[in-house]
Amino acid sequence: MADTFDLLILGSGPGGYVAAIRASQLGLKVGIVERERLGGICLNWGCIPTKALLRTSEVYHYMTHADSYGLKADNVGFDLGKIVDRSRKVAGQLNAGVKGLMKKNKVQVFEGVGALTGKGKLQVTQGDKTLDLEAKHIMIATGARARDLPFAKADGKRIWTYRHAMVPEVMPTKLLVIGSGAIGVEFASFYNDMGADVTIVEMLDRILPVEDAEVSEFMTKALSKQGIKILTKSGLEKLEPGANGVTAAIKGADGKVTSTEFSHAIVAIGIVPNTENIGLEALGVETERGQIKVDGFGRTNVEGIYAIGDVTGAPWLAHKASHEGIVCIEKLAGGDPHPFETWNIPGCTYSRPQVASVGFTEAKAKEAGHDVKVGKFPFIGNGKAIALGEAEGFVKTVFDAKTGELLGAHMVGAEVTELIQGYVIARQLETTEHELMETVFAHPTLSEMMHESTLSAYGRAIHF
Known part of the structure; x- marks a missing residue:
């Protein structure tokens, strides 16, 4: 007899494992299927290990420019094997953490390749064995993979x-x-x-x-x-x-x-959703260009089948998948969450310098018919940025000229991937320029530039 669950999740990335935890918190019996490693691509091969690599290159940059800070660092070099090993250990530590979270929340983990075999039915292939599972609800969270060049597939060598x-x-x-x-x-x-x-x-x-x-x-x-x-x-x-x-x-x-x-x-050059060979066609689950079509609660056109994360389309971001998963779970568990929307999802690029943004660009705001007020403030006008030796960059804010609504925020410079959340919260709370202007920002901090950019949009910037 097949093992039965309230919810089965195919894929344990940041969408799948977060959804599993929330479902367990709400009293559902949950099983999760993973063909590789718990945590999915983001944790094991994407978001986290790349940040470990980028931290190494950042430190190496500072070491090779130590003289700028009055320091000496002679014969600076690196060990590539150790750099890679550190990155893999960071990923491994977090993979172990997800395993612990699954155990803590009583989520049953099935290692193997999963596929839908019928309504409420999922089969897991484990080597030469198969395991049949059943559930009232099945969530697809299989993520995506790198897109190959059609004329030159990746070989891992060159x-x-x-x-x-x-x-x-x-x-x-x-x-x-x-x-x-x-x-x-x-x-x-x-x-x-x-x-x-x-x-x-x-x-x-x-x-x-x-x-x-x-x-x-x-x-x-x-x-x-x-x-x-x-x-x-x-x-x-x-x-x-x-x-x-x-x-x-x-x-x-x-x-x-x-x-x-x-x-x-x-x-x-982009990614391809992992929607092949998982049984979608047999059940008639609608897709478009390989992406599963869902409503604001992750529901597909087939009752009892849900989808979240990269398989449902842009933006292809871990935090999007996690939030999408929670909305889906709370709805199917009988709650009344707001439908998932993409209007307030921040995007971050962890290069040197960093880039972070949320909401409309200036051009998109104008295209949408808004009369805009735009503020900008440079890093060179901020005391903390100068003290850090990171005086390149700027903060840009876009407001609706009539209502004061914060339409978008765009940042480039040191640590802006941490700063952007302030504007994300502001937009979530429907904050206008008035509240941002009246907010006290600590000195000396990089966050003061967020205040100054808002002031700049209304001709009131103090330090530039």
């Missing part, structure tokens, strides 16, 4: 995806990064700081194309100043791996194709 780029056996000498979204820019930043000669190729007219145009422009200048070569309006025509590197044929903005040799290439 052509890498993000997974290969996190565990390099050798340090690239001349690196091509294909794509300039958050993943591409983060790896470009890491490898450049570690001494590689880095080139970014982007088909669109600017890097970090989802960010505000001024942020993209600033990042282009900042990364170029660091030595990264940036080719926008450029496409990859061919990528041929060889014994000692890869040859890239790049069509530039002028239409000319040039052939360049690189030691390695990282493909960062």
Whole structure:
């Protein structure tokens, strides 16, 4: 007889395992199926281990620039094996933490490959054995994988995806990064700081194309100043791996194709949802371009089948998946949560400098019909930023001129991935410029720039 549950979750990433915990808290009997490692891609091969790598490159940058702080650091170098090992240990520690959380919350974990076999039925393949499970509710949280170039699939030797780029056996000498979204820019930043000669190729007219145009422009200048070569309006025509590197044929903005040799290439051109071979078609679950169609509560068109996270579309972010999962669980458990929306999900890029944003860009706000007031404040006007030796960057805020609504916030500079949450909370609370102006910000802090940017939008900036 099949094991029965109130809820079965296929996938244990930040959407799946968080949903499992919340469901258990609400009294449901929960099982979760994972084919690789608890925590999914984010914890094991994405968000967390990449930040460990980026922390290493940040420290290395400070060591090689110690003289700027009146310090001496001679014969600075690094051990690539130890860098990778530290990153993997960080991921391993958190994987163990998720295992502990599953046990604490009485969530039964099934290791294996899961697939829907009928309404309320899920089969788990464990080697040469199969296990049949049943549940009233089944949630799909299988995430996504890196998109390959159609003409040059990643081989792990010379052509890498993000997974290969996190565990390099050798340090690239001349690196091509294909794509300039958050993943591409983060790896470009890491490898450049570690001494590689880095080139970014982007088909669109600017890097970090989802960010505000001024942020993209600033990042282009900042990364170029660091030595990264940036080719926008450029496409990859061919990528041929060889014994000692890869040859890239790049069509530039002028239409000319040039052939360049690189030691390695990282493909960062997006992701593909993991929706194949899990039984969706047999049950008639609706998809669009491989993404599962859901309503604001994670419900698919098939009763009892839910989906959250990367399999449901953009934004492809861990915190989006987690929140989406909680909304879904609270609704199916009989609660009355607000339907999930994407209007207030922050985005972060952990490069050097960092980028963070939430809400409308200035251009998108205008396209949506808003009459806007825009404020900007530079890091060079902030005492804490100058003291830190991090005086490059700015904070930009976009308000509705009529209502004072905070439409969007955009930051570039040191630690802005931590600062952005202040604006996210402000938007969630429907804060206007008045409340932000009346709020007291501690001195000296980087957060004072958030206040000054708001004041700037209304012609009241004090320190610039």
